[in-house]
Each structure stands twice: as structure tokens, then as C-alpha cells.
Amino acid sequence: MSPAARLCGLEPDWLSDPKVWRTEVLAGLVVALALIPEAISFSIIAGVDPAIGLFASFTMAVTIAIVGGRRAMISAATGAVALVIAPLNREHGFGYLVAAVILAGAFQIVLGMLGVAKLMRFVPRSVMVGFVNALAILIFMAQVPEMTDVPWPVYPLIVGGLVLMVLFPKVTTVIPAPLVSIVVLTVLTVAAGIAVPTVGDKGALPSSLPTPGLPDVPFTLDTLTVVAPYAFAMALVGLMESLMTAKLVDDITDTRSNKTRESIGQGIANIVTGFFGGMGGCAMIGQTMINVRVSGARTRLSTFLAGAFLMVLCIAFGPVVSDLPMAALVAVMVMVSLGTFDWHSIAPRTLRRMPAGEITVMVLTVAVVVATHNLAIGVVVGSLTAMVVFAKRVAHLAEVTAVVDPDGSEVVYRVTGELFFASSNDLVTQFDYATDPDRVVIDLSATHIWDASSVAALDAIETKYAQRGKTVEITGLNDPSAHLHGKLSGELAGSH
Secondary structure, three states: OOHHHHHOOOOHHHHOOHHHHHHHHHHHHHHHHHHHHHHHHHHHHHOOOHHHHHHHHHHHHHHHHHHOOOOOOOEEOOHHHHHHHHHHHHHHOHHHHHHHHHHHHHHHHHHHHOOHHHHHHHOOHHHHHHHHHHHHHHHHHHHHHHHOOOOOOHHHHHHHHHHHHHHHHHHOOOOOHHHHHHHHHHHHHHHHOOOOOEHHHHOOOOOOOOOOOOOOOOOOHHHHHHHHHHHHHHHHHHHHHHHHHHHHHHHHHOOOOOHHHHHHHHHHHHHHHHHOOOOOOEEOHHHHHHHHHHOOOOOHHHHHHHHHHHHHHHHHOHHHHHOOEHHHHHHHHHHHHHHHOOHHHHOHHHHHHOOHHHHHHHHHHHHHHHHHOOHHHHHHHHHHHHHHHHHHHHHOOOEEEEEEOOOOOEEEEEEEEEEOHHHHOOHHHHOOOOOOOOEEEEEEEEEEEOOHHHHHHHHHHHHHHHOOOOEEEEEOOOHHHHHHHHHHOOOOOOOO
16 A cells, blocks of 8 residues: 555555545545535635635645544535634734634644543434534525525526436436536536526636745734634634534444544644635535535545545636536535435424423524524533433432331431432432431442532531431442542531
């Protein structure tokens, strides 16, 4: 295997399999075509020249193909990042935006090394389903402007594109249906002279490759204080979207990815992008779905070629690409949104069986994402809500049962369930301090003490009995619980 192939993370058997090459090359081409209008749109959101977004998509995709942790995932300029850094560009200028992109990359590398990827284990399934459904809705909503106030031929072209993508795979899957749809609709509109919005209407395509350089800002502490908050916000949003997308691709492909490597890789890709004057980015969910789910790509080659083809299409075939009808790309993205949505999650049978708390978390995640157009905010809100729902559910699981000794000299309270801040609040009220005998045993062999609140609750119980001249013995503690209780008991006066 050549060093270049090893660098790109290609497995040896892939190199000798023409089917893999065909799939990856065609997938990369389809993604590159779909990237162009999106990158231009996000450039407009960020308030920069369209070439800046296209350069960012090129450098992000090519770099992450080498250093990323999730094969076949597409990283490029994204709307989430554009929204974060747009105010900085508007108030301080493009040089500060580039500086923020580079600093955001550095933050992502540090966060990756600190193990931020491990936080993904705390994202529950209901949030993941809400994330996927919200993503599908956002992809569709992004196409709505391209379907309003447009010439009437746009609508039959979109319908025709959708029909082609549904029917063509029944004929053959050798060529991706989205590519066939784009080519057929482009030839039709150009040959028939149909006047519809095209990619060229979005903005001018670059005519040369980007060149590296330093951001045009004063290298002072003042600059750092201006840039750092935007850079940190961009780092968090970018990592959140990238790690969620990586998890989604893991599920689709039944493979695991290295989330820590992906976090660090995103940082490296943003630093490279910043030095080449790009606007930065993160994993691009819609284009990743085109690559993985629609086109069947599974290797780093498709990601690398998506970026490479993007520049080739812009520089060498700019006039041809400019003639692509937006209707063809809208049809592709509509198909992606329909395929991405988890229809099973809203089926009446599923909703009847699903706990109300899980449905609430899923719906809230979708609502927040759609309202804010920010997937990261929705995931955070959904995860926090899921934790509250979980805490409320397990708070009632700590039960206390009392058994009085036949001779009336002792009572044994057996506690079952988990003791933590939510469940321990009710613990103090479940003892009969006034009428219990002089000796009280609290059996904790069927529970676990998780926090200081639980130790404080046990101290309060002992104090209430002591005020009445009664003794309390706590038994059955497992080793971690005994360690925590021994360390904190008697030290938490004032906690109640």
C-alpha cells in the first residue's frame, strides 16, 4: 500500500475493488455538486464573499478526510458556524473572523484531548431521535426559499427529480440516482432554454485556489479578548454537530468511529481552513447523508474527493456548474430530508408504547432546534430535559419498609432504591421518630449512596432520633457508600 493511500486511511482491499472506487468517486462528485449552493448560502449568512465559503468547504473536506475519526463523513462550511461568527465579521471585519476560526480550531484540539467526546454517552436515544427529525425538518426548510416566488417550471423540475431518484435505483444502482437526476435536469433546462434559477445566480464561483496567509489583525491581547468568545462558541457548536453526526453515521453503517480523533481532527481542519482564509466549519449533516445513505460511500476517499471535486468544478468547469438548475439540487435535498426523518418514531403504534417523558424530550428537542436553527442548542436542552425526567422518575424509587422486633425493643428500616439528591429529600419523612423503640436499625444493603445530599439526609435522621434519646445503627453499606458516608457524615451540619 502506498504512503498516500495509508495517509488517507484506505484499507488494502478497497484499493483493488473497482466497485468501491466507483461508489466513492461518484459519491464525492454528487456531494461536491450539492456543496456548492450550500457553501455560497452560508457565506451570505456569515457576510463574506461566496468564494470564502467554497474555500472553507474545500479545505475542511480534504483535511478531515486525512485527520478525522469518522470515515465517509463530510465536513465543510455550515450554517451553524456561520450564524456564530457572522456578528464578529459584521462588527470587526473579516480578519477577526479568520482569527476566530484558527482559535476555534485550537480550542477544539484542547477539548478533544480533554475527552469532550466522552460526553456523547450522556445523550439519550430520545434526544438522538429528536436531533435526526429536527435535522430532516431543517434540511427541508432550507429548500423552501428555493421553491417560493420562482418561475412555474421549477415545480415540475423538482417533481421530476424526485421521481427519477425514486425510480432509477430500480433500474440500476451503479450510478447514484441524485447524480442522474442532476445531469438529466441540467441537460433538459439548458437544451430547452428553460429560464429557472441556477447555481450561478447564487454568486460568482472562484477562479483560482486559495493561498495561505496570516489573519489581518493586530496580534494583541485586545484582539484575543474580542475573538475568544466567538471562537469558543464556534468550537462548541462545531464539535456538538460533528460528534452527533458521527454517532448518526455509526448507527447507519453499523461501525464505530474514534470520537476523540474526530474532535481533534475538526480542530486541525479549522486551523488549516483559517490559514487559507476560509470561514471554518464542521460536519455537514445533509451532505453526509447524501454521501453515506444515498450514495453508499463508506471510506475517506469520498470525503477527500468531495473537497477536491468542489475546487475542480468551480475552477475548471465554472460556467457549466453555474448552469445547474437549483431545482435539481433542491430535489436532492428534499429526498435527503425525507430519508433522514425517523418516520417510525411518530407512528401511532410507537407513540402509544413510548413513555410520556421520552416523547416530551423528543418533541422539545425538535421544537428548540427548529426555533433556533441550531442543532447544538436543541441537543443541550433535550439532554438536560431528559436528565430532569430521569431524576424525577427515579426519585420515587427509594422505598422504606419497617419491621418491628416481636418484643418491641428494636425496629429495622429497610431502604431499597438509589439514594441521591432527588430521592433522599423524601427519606427523612418516612421514619416514625416519636413512637419507634429506643433502638433503630437502618438497613442500606439494597441501596447505594451517590452524593452528599443522601449523607446529610441520614445525618438528619440520626439527629432526630438522638433528640428523643434513641440510638441509630446504619448497616449494609457497600464499600463506595461506606467510604462516602464515613468521609462526610457529621461534617454536613447546616446542609438542612
